[in-house]
Amino acid sequence: MRNTRSDGPVVQVEDVTKSYSGGAGVRALDRVSVAFAPGTFNAVMGPSGSGKSTLLQCAAGLDKPDSGRVTVAGEDFTRLSEPRLTRARRRAVGFVFQSYNLLDSLSVWENILLPQRLAGTRPDRAWAREVVGRVGLSGREQDRPAQLSGGQRQRVALARALAARPAVIFADEPTGALDLSTGREVLALLREAVDAFGATIVMVTHDPAAAAWADRVVFLADGRIVTELADPTAEKVAAQMMAVSVR
Numbered sequence: 001m002r003n004t005r006s007d008g009p010v011v012q013v014e015d016v017t018k019s020y021s022g023g024a025g026v027r028a029l030d031r032v033s034v035a036f037a038p039g040t041f042n043a044v045m046g047p048s049g050s051g052k053s054t055l056l057q058c059a060a061g062l063d064k065p066d067s068g069r070v071t072v073a074g075e076d077f078t079r080l081s082e083p084r085l086t087r088a089r090r091r092a093v094g095f096v097f098q099s100y101n102l103l104d105s106l107s108v109w110e111n112i113l114l115p116q117r118l119a120g121t122r123p124d125r126a127w128a129r130e131v132v133g134r135v136g137l138s139g140r141e142q143d144r145p146a147q148l149s150g151g152q153r154q155r156v157a158l159a160r161a162l163a164a165r166p167a168v169i170f171a172d173e174p175t176g177a178l179d180l181s182t183g184r185e186v187l188a189l190l191r192e193a194v195d196a197f198g199a200t201i202v203m204v205t206h207d208p209a210a211a212a213w214a215d216r217v218v219f220l221a222d223g224r225i226v227t228e229l230a231d232p233t234a235e236k237v238a239a240q241m242m243a244v245s246v247r
């Protein structure tokens, strides 16, 4: 995995505020600062509407904050024009979504190489093959996503993210559509990506058991980071969620 140029964080969110107009006007993020270090697995939790998705969108360069700064792999995403931001995001960021977001018209292998093609980089096929093996998809390369189970599709999405060697992978409820044991397999692969490949992962989840796979859990409430846990267990995360939810 590619890390940042220095030992500093891969992702730095500084004093980010984001509001949505309409209705009463919602402040989804209220002066949020958080950093994600290279080679770490981070979970973001919080009650519904606390700002988790907005934080992920802003940190990943999918949305622009109203104020504050987002730096990813040494690049200030908040100062880039839209086309440059798109290019920078394609170079530096990988995504895993709850709904897989695979293209059914492409094979598994083509899906996995697609982000590199879009980024205009020459796909590293040897690395992609290794990743495909690691996630247990060897032999399925020519299948279409529609021929695969949910768990297998999420493995494709993870392989797609890893194959491009992004500085950071953002995962939005990656196990949300999976049954318990399939979800655990995907979480184990995310964990392995960090431990074996040095990937940096930021995962939004509602599930304390999922968050317990992370090195660190950041808790949001009402658009603010209210606390965090290092070396979480499912019990500690659940207790903290209770405390955050009754605030």
Ligand SMILES: Nc1ncnc2c1ncn2[C@@H]1O[C@H](COP(=O)(O)OP(=O)(O)OP(=O)(O)O)[C@@H](O)[C@H]1O
Binding pocket: 020, 021, 022, 026, 027, 028, 046, 047, 048, 049, 050, 051, 052, 053, 054, 055
């Ligand atoms: N596109 C939008 N337009 C208007 N309001 C929005 C929009 N997106 C989010 N919001 C509001 O911003 C706040 C934060 O939403 P966000 O989706 O970031 O929270 P969340 O913690 O991810 O919630 P959930 O767990 O339900 O997915 C909420 O009050 C939400 O209603």
